[in-house]
Amino acid sequence: MTRTRENEPARLRRPALDPARIEPRSTSGYPEPFRSRVVPREKRALGDALGLTKIGVNLTTLFPGKESSMRHFHTHEDEMLFVIEGEVVLVSDEGEQVLTAGTCAGFPAGNANGHQLFNRSARPARYLEISNRDREDSAAYSDVDLQYRKGPSGEAIYTRKDGTQY
Numbered sequence: 001m002t003r004t005r006e007n008e009p010a011r012l013r014r015p016a017l018d019p020a021r022i023e024p025r026s027t028s029g030y031p032e033p034f035r036s037r038v039v040p041r042e043k044r045a046l047g048d049a050l051g052l053t054k055i056g057v058n059l060t061t062l063f064p065g066k067e068s069s070m071r072h073f074h075t076h077e078d079e080m081l082f083v084i085e086g087e088v089v090l091v092s093d094e095g096e097q098v099l100t101a102g103t104c105a106g107f108p109a110g111n112a113n114g115h116q117l118f119n120r121s122a123r124p125a126r127y128l129e130i131s132n133r134d135r136e137d138s139a140a141y142s143d144v145d146l147q148y149r150k151g152p153s154g155e156a157i158y159t160r161k162d163g164t165q166y
Helices: none
Strands: 041-045 055-062 072-074 079-085 087-092 095-100 104-107 116-118 125-132 138-141 147-150 156-159
Touching: 079 087, 079 095, 087 125
Parallel strands: none
Antiparallel strands: 041 055, 055 125, 072 138, 079 104, 079 125, 087 095, 087 116, 138 147, 147 156
16 A cells, blocks of 8 residues: 555545545434444444445444444345454354454345344454345344334334334
């Protein structure tokens, strides 16, 4: 990689980018009491920054003691996780498994195997989240009274399982 005099990476041009230059999102659309279980976390929307429209790619930093999401599965979107740094616990119907740098997991659309990551270590973990983007997607949550669907403009709508608002 070309470096500047200050030993910083040279400014890249599309189709390349330096993920550190993407502003992280540290919010969550979840209503309470679920939001506080996942934030703070940092998601850098690499796919959006590169203009990708058919797949989503997030570089996520999960801090100690935090969950990636509530345990869930998607109806229309495949999802893959690839751990880059640190350690997370994958919780799914198979139980718990420790994932470390260089390991990955995948979740086919429509498979009702709810999954989530939990950082039980003392240091931040970083991983890639990769999925297709499907307008018809919704998500079911295995262990909590929550469901997700996309609204008319693509916005996230979270309700209780009976459809009532939080």
